[in-house]
Amino acid sequence: MSTDIHPPLDTATAIRARRSVPYGRLSAEQPELPDALIWTLLEAAHWAPSHGNTQPWRFGVFTGAGRARLADVLAASLAEHKGVTDAAEVAELRATQQETQAKAPVWIVVAAQTPASTKFPSYEEDWAAAAAMQNLLLAARSHGLGSKWITSAALMHPTTLPALGFEEGCRPIGMLYLAQVEEWPEGRRDPVAQKVLWVRE
Numbered sequence: 001m002s003t004d005i006h007p008p009l010d011t012a013t014a015i016r017a018r019r020s021v022p023y024g025r026l027s028a029e030q031p032e033l034p035d036a037l038i039w040t041l042l043e044a045a046h047w048a049p050s051h052g053n054t055q056p057w058r059f060g061v062f063t064g065a066g067r068a069r070l071a072d073v074l075a076a077s078l079a080e081h082k083g084v085t086d087a088a089e090v091a092e093l094r095a096t097q098q099e100t101q102a103k104a105p106v107w108i109v110v111a112a113q114t115p116a117s118t119k120f121p122s123y124e125e126d127w128a129a130a131a132a133m134q135n136l137l138l139a140a141r142s143h144g145l146g147s148k149w150i151t152s153a154a155l156m157h158p159t160t161l162p163a164l165g166f167e168e169g170c171r172p173i174g175m176l177y178l179a180q181v182e183e184w185p186e187g188r189r190d191p192v193a194q195k196v197l198w199v200r201e
C-alpha cells in the first residue's frame, strides 16, 4: 500500500513545504502505514551526521496497540509532573492521552545516547539526534505525510524513556506522529536576512 499523495518530493521542496501540522488539520481517516514506508523514513533519519560518526540517535516506534502503551506511559509521567495522585484524575489524564495517540497511526520517539567511550560532549550527541529528527520530518513530508516535533512535559519527564523501554542513559529529543493531512497549514518566517551575519572582507 502506498500512502504517497504524489511522487516523493525533492529535498528543496520538502524543506519548504514541511509544516508542524496541528491535530485539527489531520484527516479523519487514518489508515495504517506500511512498515516499509516507516523503515524508509527511519533510514533517512539514520543518515544524519554525527561527530565521529557515533550515530547516537535511538527511535521508539509505536503503532497499533503500541500507541496505547505510549499513551499510558506519557499519562503516568504527566501525572507525576503535575503532582496528580487522585485516581479519577489520573484516569482522565490517561483517557485524554489515549485520544491523542489515537489521532495518528504512527508515533516515533527520538532519543540520544552518548556512547560509553567518547571524546565528544553529550550535547553534540543531542544535536546529531536532532538532525536525525529533522531528517525524519523532511522524509515524512516528502512522502506526503504530516508530522510535528513535540517536546511535551510528559515526554521530557525523566521517567518516560525508561518506562518505554529505552536503554539507560538515553535523553529525549522529541516525538512525532505520522499521519494523513486534510489541509496543510501555512508557514511563516521572518526575512532570512534578519538572521544572517555575512562577512565579505
Ligand SMILES: Cc1cc2nc3c(=O)[nH]c(=O)nc-3n(C[C@H](O)[C@H](O)[C@H](O)COP(=O)(O)O)c2cc1C
Pocket (backbone or CB within 6 Å): 018, 019, 020, 021, 148, 149, 150, 151, 152, 174, 187, 188
Ligand atoms: C525542539 C522543538 C520542540 C517543539 N515542540 C513542540 C511542541 O511540544 N508542541 C508543538 O505543538 N510544537 C512544537 N514544535 C513545533 C514548533 O512549534 C514549530 O516548528 C514552529 O511553530 C514553526 O512551525 P513550522 O514547523 O510549521 O514551520 C517544536 C519544534 C522544535 C524544533
